[in-house]
Amino acid sequence: MTMKRTLMGTTVGLALVVGLTSSAMAEEITIATVNNGDMVRMQKLSPQWEEQTGNTINWVVLEENVLRQNVTTDISTGGGQYDVMTIGTYEAPIWGANDWLVSLNDGMAEDWNADDLLPAIRGGLTVDGTLYAAPFYGESSMVMYRTDLMEKAGLEMPDAPTWDFIREAAAAMTDRDADINGICARGKAGWGENMAFLTAMSNSFGARWFDMDWKAQFDSPEWKNTIDFYLGMMNESGPAGAANNGFNENLTLFQQGKCGMWIDATVAASFVTGADSTVADKVGFALAPDNGLGKRGNWLWAWSLAIPASSEKQDVAKDFVSWATSQSYTALVAGEEGWANVPPGTRTSLYENADYLAAAPFAQMTLDSINSADPQNPSVQEVPYTGVQFVAIPEFAGIATQTGQQFSDALAGNQTADEALANAQTLTTEEMEAAGY
């Protein structure tokens, strides 16, 4: 009897131990991420992390806007459905300040070198000294241009052009009969679409969204100059139906050889020089334009990995985030797919790597663009907010999408620049007052 009991006890004990250790060893984490080349590559390489650690990953890959809806709902209700979320520089400071995210100041792998992160990117993900997200890849915006068309127009693109030069070059490159438009830029309404472009552009014109008392500034001469210039240039040299064009539409036009210049995200560089492009060997790069006021019209964005405070597997999640945003991950991608395919724009060490600089012709331009954007001081004038092409307050996405509709409408010719600015001023003022500013 005693023997039987001991045996039973041992068996139960053993089973418990086995059960406990196996559950402690093999965790299953859920990661939400966006559908883009670098992230899909991470998904493809992640079995290596799974093999190393014994953990498994459930991937939820979604289109950017759908992802934002999903993770915002989850994190604000403490749903706990995700252990790692891919978020941008817009969400990180807001969610971090709300204590929705886990601090990454400690608990990361030992060789995960935070000091190696590019200061501009790190600054955009930090609130009061606490880092809330690990940058996976960073991007800015720049000018991509057709070297052959520029030559044909008898012009030479400087490394750091002015807006006046861009407008002049656009007009010279435009050849409506050959279906070539001198300039392609975003016109589709949305806070991450035309307003990202226009807000970044307005910084270089000395404009700002709000003054130090959070009063809307669309009635300022700086904003009027920005919008007048944008509409003038696009009407002279932009493609037909530009008011409907976002990143993908412009990318299609550029790849088909219908744009002389395109000002957009640095991530586009690898597309326009890639295998699917008909103009791959005729593309040059330059910094985003300025107006001689000390700020360039480029933005700053970093898709980053963050861990929601509602996750029950924060240690495993940190282990994954360390792995995916480390220098050794960069080396892994380089080994498997070549240096041109490593996620750019997050670490200083990458831009000191001779192999990378040799493989990516746009590397130096990307680094210079990122370094010239300062999320803490985005405009020439003093501002109460952080963010280069956005204002890091929760109300911004809604307000900017509405103002974006006004400017898109003006580009489509349905209203004048002055009407669009007056409407933007009214609706921004109303929304900000309703929000209690």
Add this chain to the structure above:
Amino acid sequence: MARAISHRKKMMWTALAWGIGLLIFFPILWTFLTSFKAEATAIADPPVWFFFDWTTENYTAVLERSNYPLALMNSIIIAVGSTLLGIIIAVPAAWAMAFVPGKRTKDVLLWMLSNKMLPAVGVLYPLVLIAKYFDVLDSRILLVVILMLINLPIIVWMLYTYFREIPGEILEAARMDGANLKNEIIYVLTPMAVPGIASTILLNIILAWNEAFWTILLTTVNAAPLTKFIASFSAPEGLFYAKLSAASIMAIAPILIMGWFSQKQLVRGLTFGAVK
């Protein structure tokens, strides 16, 4: 002479019907063609129609990157489950309204329909919090119940319209023969209303299949249906139209095939109630 005119007229109508049919079908045809193109051909200008290097590469890529069988299974369970559950609740409700109407029956019907007008996002947070409390986030049962509730007004309305076509005297006769309420509904009413019930089921399966607000926001991995599967292949920064087309074709194929097979039933059911 008269025959000739009617023949010509018939030809014209046929041509017009074909024209409209092709116009409506065109987006699906274009998606189908695009799904077999390379990404560069997919955005070619002028567009390439049939003469390109057909490739199944996109389908392979889509299958490699995601769990299609699970998403398909979830879509079937959620669409069929929510519809059947809705029918079980709606048949007695529609019976009561059609055969024993009260003073407020019309108001109740209108009130039910008015619930459809509420913007879904207005109840998103309460629903997520309730689901979290009962620990049913990302479960099929949650989606079955939610989609049933959302489509219930339509199911009741459709059944009500069909039931009204059935003479009440037949049910009275059954009652005189000693049938109780349960038998009356199951053995007399339901068999007579089969065409109506069938088209209600078909239409609601389609509605539930295409529902892309709740199915995306209330699921993560385990209960994620085909709507979420498609969302994972769309990208605002990158041209993946061919892969997105392949994913779309894979997502709509089952419901499209179901639609073709049950076309007669669907059309008869839809026109049955309307022509009074």
